[in-house]
Amino acid sequence: MNAIAAQVSSASVPALPSAEELDRALRDASPAEVIAAALKAVGRDKLALVSSFGTESATLLKVMADVDPAIPVIFLDTGWLFEETLAYRDTLIATLGLKDVRSVKPAEETLSREDPDRELWFSDPDACCRIRKVEPLARALKPFTAWINGRKRFQGNARADIPVVEDDGARLKFNPFANVSREELEAIFVRAKLPRHPLVASGFLSVGCMPCTSRAAEGEDSRAGRWRGRAKTECGIHTMKIS
Numbered sequence: 683m684n685a686i687a688a689q690v691s692s693a694s695v696p697a698l699p700s701a702e703e704l705d706r707a708l709r710d711a712s713p714a715e716v717i718a719a720a721l722k723a724v725g726r727d728k729l730a731l732v733s734s735f736g737t738e739s740a741t742l743l744k745v746m747a748d749v750d751p752a753i754p755v756i757f758l759d760t761g762w763l764f765e766e767t768l769a770y771r772d773t774l775i776a777t778l779g780l781k782d783v784r785s786v787k788p789a790e791e792t793l794s795r796e797d798p799d800r801e802l803w804f805s806d807p808d809a810c811c812r813i814r815k816v817e818p819l820a821r822a823l824k825p826f827t828a829w830i831n832g833r834k835r836f837q838g839n840a841r842a843d844i845p846v847v848e849d850d851g852a853r854l855k856f857n858p859f860a861n862v863s864r865e866e867l868e869a870i871f872v873r874a875k876l877p878r879h880p881l882v883a884s885g886f887l888s889v890g891c892m893p894c895t896s897r898a899a900e901g902e903d904s905r906a907g908r909w910r911g912r913a914k915t916e917c918g919i920h921t922m923k924i925s
């Protein structure tokens with residue numbers, strides 16, 4: 683590239699702020715302000731929100747829809763989800779007017795090669811999450827330079843110190859609910875009259891894939907019912923580089 687072309691090129695592509703700069707600026711921002719800042723930083727074509735359409739997901743989706751209901755939403759349909767979760771996805775799309783929800787499935791070829799008997803969740807749950815969640819998410823996130831997710835610090839363990847904005851090694855990652863409390867989430871549900879995940883009424887506080895989800899007992903952490911009896915607490919989409 684000659685010197686003039688290099689000048690034109692650098693003038694036409696505004697530099698993306700770093701994760702550290704954005705985190706500093708947004709540390710005390712509201713979730714809506716964080717999502718608006720993500721949009722401003724990269725534009726709608728380069729921003730996606732990843733949602734499980736689980737028990738708390740309606741709150742983040744509501745905040746996003748108030749900012750811009752056309753932000754692409756990626757939903758990982760692992761092949762092991764509860765029917766109730768699929769129905770809830772459709773309810774929230776209609777209720778919130780979500781314009782671009784992309785249900786992403788694992789590749790059939792990978793499933794038949796690596797999990798032909800559908801027992802990987804038992805024999806090797808990390809491999810199961812890799813082929814059913816991490817790899818499909820990596821494919822779905824390819825066109826995007828930033829993503830939004832709904833983790834909160836109050837969920838403890840690996841999530842206790844998450845920043846509002848981080849660099850996951852491949853793209854910017856916005857955590858608009860990092861600072862939000864359980865009570866604030868409940869207030870959003872009530873204020874916006876959001877429908878609940880159908881399994882909440884049967885005692886599920888956190889809902890993932892069927893074989894790896896159980897009810898949490900009274901006083902337990904909301905994610906205690908996930909991968910019960912195993913050391914595993916995360917599926918990998920927040921602990922691995924998604925590229």
Ligand code: SF4
Pocket residue numbers: 760762802803806807808810811812814815890891892893894917
């Ligand atoms: Fe497999 Fe369970 Fe992970 Fe779902 S949560 S992908 S069933 S190991």
